[in-house]
Amino acid sequence: MSDTHSNTVSYVRDSMLPQQEPPLKDRGAVKWLRENLFSGWLNTVLTLLSILTVWFIIIEIGPWLMNTVWNAGSLRECREILDGTSGACFAVIKDRWHQLMFGFYPPEYYWRPVLAFVLMLVAVAPILFAELPRKMLYFSALFPFVGYHLLWGGSIWLPVAVLLGFVAGYIAFRLLDRMSSLISTLGAVAATLAWWFLLAGPFNAAMTSVLPIGLEFVRSDAFGGFLVSVVIGVSGIALSLPLGILLALGRRSEMIFVKSVCVVFIEFIRGVPLITLLFTASLLLNYFLPPGTSFDLILRVIIMVTLFATAYMAEVIRGGLAALPKGQYEAADALGLDYWKAQRLIIMPQALKISIPGIVNTFIGLFKDTTLVVFIGLLDPIGLSNAIRADTNWNGIYWELFIFIGALFFIFCFSMSRYSQYLERKLKTDHR
Amino acid sequence: MSSTSDARTPTAAPKAAFRLSMLLYDQRYRSITIQIIFLFALMLGIAWLVDNTINNLRALGKDFSFSFLTAPAGYDINQRPIEYDSQMTHGRAALVGLLNTAILAVMACALATILGVIAGVLRLSNNWIVARLMTVYVELFRNIPTLVWIIIFGAIMTESMPAPSAFRGDDPSASMFLNESVAVTNRGVYIPSIQFANSLGTVNLGVVSPSINWLLVFAVLIAGIYANKAILKNATAVQNATGIRPKTWWKSLAVLLGPVLVLFIVFGAFLEYPELRGFNFADGTHLRNSLIAMWLGLGIYTGAFVAEIVRSGILAISRGQSEAAFALGMQPGKTMRLVILPQALRVIVPPLISQYLNITKNTSLGLAVGYMDLRSTLGGITINQTGRELEGMLLMMLIYLAVSLSISGAMNIYNNRIMLKER
Numbered sequence: 001m002s003d004t005h006s007n008t009v010s011y012v013r014d015s016m017l018p019q020q021e022p023p024l025k026d027r028g029a030v031k032w033l034r035e036n037l038f039s040g041w042l043n044t045v046l047t048l049l050s051i052l053t054v055w056f057i058i059i060e061i062g063p064w065l066m067n068t069v070w071n072a073g074s075l076r077e078c079r080e081i082l083d084g085t086s087g088a089c090f091a092v093i094k095d096r097w098h099q100l101m102f103g104f105y106p107p108e109y110y111w112r113p114v115l116a117f118v119l120m121l122v123a124v125a126p127i128l129f130a131e132l133p134r135k136m137l138y139f140s141a142l143f144p145f146v147g148y149h150l151l152w153g154g155s156i157w158l159p160v161a162v163l164l165g166f167v168a169g170y171i172a173f174r175l176l177d178r179m180s181s182l183i184s185t186l187g188a189v190a191a192t193l194a195w196w197f198l199l200a201g202p203f204n205a206a207m208t209s210v211l212p213i214g215l216e217f218v219r220s221d222a223f224g225g226f227l228v229s230v231v232i233g234v235s236g237i238a239l240s241l242p243l244g245i246l247l248a249l250g251r252r253s254e255m256i257f258v259k260s261v262c263v264v265f266i267e268f269i270r271g272v273p274l275i276t277l278l279f280t281a282s283l284l285l286n287y288f289l290p291p292g293t294s295f296d297l298i299l300r301v302i303i304m305v306t307l308f309a310t311a312y313m314a315e316v317i318r319g320g321l322a323a324l325p326k327g328q329y330e331a332a333d334a335l336g337l338d339y340w341k342a343q344r345l346i347i348m349p350q351a352l353k354i355s356i357p358g359i360v361n362t363f364i365g366l367f368k369d370t371t372l373v374v375f376i377g378l379l380d381p382i383g384l385s386n387a388i389r390a391d392t393n394w395n396g397i398y399w400e401l402f403i404f405i406g407a408l409f410f411i412f413c414f415s416m417s418r419y420s421q422y423l424e425r426k427l428k429t430d431h432r
Numbered sequence: 433m434s435s436t437s438d439a440r441t442p443t444a445a446p447k448a449a450f451r452l453s454m455l456l457y458d459q460r461y462r463s464i465t466i467q468i469i470f471l472f473a474l475m476l477g478i479a480w481l482v483d484n485t486i487n488n489l490r491a492l493g494k495d496f497s498f499s500f501l502t503a504p505a506g507y508d509i510n511q512r513p514i515e516y517d518s519q520m521t522h523g524r525a526a527l528v529g530l531l532n533t534a535i536l537a538v539m540a541c542a543l544a545t546i547l548g549v550i551a552g553v554l555r556l557s558n559n560w561i562v563a564r565l566m567t568v569y570v571e572l573f574r575n576i577p578t579l580v581w582i583i584i585f586g587a588i589m590t591e592s593m594p595a596p597s598a599f600r601g602d603d604p605s606a607s608m609f610l611n612e613s614v615a616v617t618n619r620g621v622y623i624p625s626i627q628f629a630n631s632l633g634t635v636n637l638g639v640v641s642p643s644i645n646w647l648l649v650f651a652v653l654i655a656g657i658y659a660n661k662a663i664l665k666n667a668t669a670v671q672n673a674t675g676i677r678p679k680t681w682w683k684s685l686a687v688l689l690g691p692v693l694v695l696f697i698v699f700g701a702f703l704e705y706p707e708l709r710g711f712n713f714a715d716g717t718h719l720r721n722s723l724i725a726m727w728l729g730l731g732i733y734t735g736a737f738v739a740e741i742v743r744s745g746i747l748a749i750s751r752g753q754s755e756a757a758f759a760l761g762m763q764p765g766k767t768m769r770l771v772i773l774p775q776a777l778r779v780i781v782p783p784l785i786s787q788y789l790n791i792t793k794n795t796s797l798g799l800a801v802g803y804m805d806l807r808s809t810l811g812g813i814t815i816n817q818t819g820r821e822l823e824g825m826l827l828m829m830l831i832y833l834a835v836s837l838s839i840s841g842a843m844n845i846y847n848n849r850i851m852l853k854e855r
Contacts, residue, residue, distance in 0.1 A: 013722075026480055035558070036558060036559060036560040036561075037559060037560060037561060038610070039558065039559075043558070043559045043562075046554075046557070046559055047559055047561055047562065050559075050561045050562050050565050051561065053565065054561075054565070141612040157502065160485065163493075179456075180456045180457055182456055182462060182465065182466065183456060186469070193659065254463070255463050255466060255467045255470075256467070257467045257470060257471050258466070258467060258470055261470075261474060265839070268833065270789075270836070271832060271833040271836035271837055272793070272829045272832045272833055272836070273793035273794065273796040273807070273832060274793075274828050275796045275799075276796065276807070276811065276825065276828060276832065279811065279825060280825055280829075283815075283821045283825065284821055284822060284825055286488065287484070287488045287489070287822055288481045288484055288485055288488075289484055289798060290484055290487075291484075291488055291491055328703045341550075364574075364575070368576075368577035368578070369577070371579040371580065372579060372797070374514045374579070374800075375799055375800075382579060382580065382583065396589045398591055399587075402580060402583070402584050402587070405580060406576045406580050406584075409575065409576050410572070410575045410576050413574075413575035414571065414575045418576070
């Protein structure tokens with residue numbers, strides 16, 4: 001065999017050929033195109049359809065967007081500037097910027113919501129990013145009172161009186177702590193309620209007459225635009241997480257009454273549309289409260305939105321609790337931790353981590369649902385867009401307002417979902 | 433000596449007398465204490481609310497009664513799936529609203545499912561541009577409130593569509609689609625409707641009076657579906673016995689469509705095309721702008737959520753499953769149909785149910801574009817006219833609650849059927 005071979009082959013290569021480049025269709029952009037866009041007839045059709053769609057959208061909307069008028073006092077003026085050509089008229093945003101942001105908030109006090117917003121970012125920062133100094137959390141705890149005072153104003157002693165209620169509760173808790181956790185909790189609640197209902201009023205009145213300091217009071221009906229959305233959204237978000245945790249624990253509790261009440265509450269709230277709850281807040285609350293009481297519409301809406309989000313939050317967190325292996329609960333018991341310590345140190349950190357996507361989705365849903373307040377007469381951005389269109393100057397303007405409102409909501413919600421992805425990555429402990 | 437050692441064995445429980453302090457310190461009794469306090473506070477709260485309500489009603493001189501439901505409504509509803517005019521009762525108006533809610537919910541669920549499945553699968557596609565496009569769709573619609581989308585679609589329908597007069601003349605500026613059968617105007621969409629030349633009249637069922645023709649068609653269709661099930665079962669039996677699955681598609685087609693077609697021919701069914709008459713289109717079926725805006729708004733918005741659910745469902749199936757199917761020599765299509773989807777469905781169905789529930793609840797946003805659903809009839813005009821906020825809202829909430837609970841109940845039954853049968 002080898003003989004034949006050596007006879008027939010007159011030349012044997014003794015060195016390797018230099019590596020050749022792959023053929024043109026298997027390298028570079030061509031390869032990428034072939035693999036990602038034109039790998040089969042179906043993919044080719046889909047690609048062409050997509051390109052057509054994108055092209056169509058660009059052709060339709062591009063010129064309209066590029067040819068934007070930013071300075072005009074009315075739609076008529078804007079059309080005169082456009083002079084028959086197709087173009088967007090974002091002048092309406094510039095013209096009505098303050099209204100879209102603050103509604104009918106007194107212009108001389110615009111700095112108050114702006115400052116409140118900035119302080120809110122500062123207050124939220126240590127909660128969102130663990131790298132920041134922990135001392136900032138004290139400010140976060142104080143922020144609800146500061147924010148309330150900045151937005152609504154009035155006597156500074158009202159938020160102080162409410163804050164002192166919490167302080168009273170904390171002191172009572174500390175004093176009774178060594179007796180029994182049940183007694184100390186009850187004592188704390190009783191002390192807080194006693195302060196609010198019995199002493200806060202006189203304290204507020206006395207301090208206001210002695211030292212009348214505070215910002216000018218702004219009524220709730222002056223609130224509007226994104227201010228309303230953010231106030232309702234942020235309050236709902238801040239309140240619904242702790243309440244949702246309590247409700248989820250209640251639903252998993254072994255105490256039959258507590259459990260059944262929680263189940264009924266959750267299923268009821270999840271079974272009816274938010275809009276019926278909002279109408280309940282605006283139409284029916286006067287029936288349920290003592291005659292003559294009436295309280296702020298925005299506050300009522302915040303309560304209802306919070307209740308609504310709380311029920312959904314409870315279900316999300318219950319899912320996280322159910323996903324924890326039983327061994328975790330048993331390990332906590334074996335360590336001798338009592339119920340709350342076990343929840344705080346072992347169960348909740350893990351359960352909440354599992355439920356982060358669901359929690360943030362609930363937050364996003366809540367923030368988007370703040371648009372529904374337009375139905376009960378609050379001037380949120382959608383309500384204002386209707387009001388702006390009712391003005392003769394801007395009668396007939398649609399798309400620019402919708403694009404602006406949609407874009408702002410998109411920024412808020414999209415950044416929330418991005419943050420949740422960041423948090424998930426950061427807290428991920430399984431190295432898969 | 434022996435008696436003391438007996439007392440120390442762990443089996444003999446200490447016979448301690450019950451002391452009052454055990455209610456606070458003993459875990460066995462503490463939960464009872466907590467529950468009693470909880471129940472007491474809850475009762476107190478409810479009693480307070482009820483007492484306030486009774487006092488307030490008395491102060492306003494109102495009573496608590498649902499008799500307004502039998503009083504004449506006196507208002508018109510523009511979309512009537514069943515017979516209704518303004519002389520009929522508030523109860524009837526509420527029923528019309530409920531039916532409108534149901535129609536919208538079913539349409540939107542169907543649209544959301546179709547869009548969601550397509551977008552969810554395409555988002556996982558290897559095709560770069562298609563996947564990106566679907567990502568843009570999902571993120572854009574998920575992060576902007578549904579109310580905004582509903583209003584946008586409402587504005588598109590009323591502002592950007594041609595008026596019926598644009599269809600007139602020798603050289604009209606607008607034209608109908610699909611062979612002169614569908615007209616999209618700023619007053620709504622007109623599509624052909626199926627009419628029967630030989631009508632058998634209607635059957636009076638008390639509340640509704642459906643056409644006998646349609647009842648027969650549906651009865652035959654349902655019978656066809658059952659017959660088809662039997663055929664498929666038979667085919668599976670043959671396959672299990674012989675290893676060869678008989679071709680069934682033509683049998684299924686014949687059983688499903690044949691009888692219906694025969695009925696249509698017997699009844700003399702024909703398509704009634706919308707036609708421009710006077711200032712507006714006549715004949716055919718008129719889908720109002722409000723319905724179209726709600727349908728597109730809810731359907732496309734929720735479709736983005738369904739897409740994410742479908743995508744996560746497919747991703748939840750481990751890669752080994754599809755690799756195993758390929759190793760068995762299955763083609764990609766069959767792998768998807770027989771291996772991936774049946775498993776993914778288990779992950780997909782529960783969140784899909786809650787999306788359907790969300791759609792049903794979001795139909796109550798119809799007010800934004802003037803869609804006459806349950807909230808606009810019973811919870812809107814009826815309440816305003818009769819001043820029965822308490823009763824009206826209560827009834828409406830109970831109806832929504834009943835609808836939600838029955839949807840989730842029905843879906844849970846389905847979910848239990850497809851759930852993983854573990855050993």
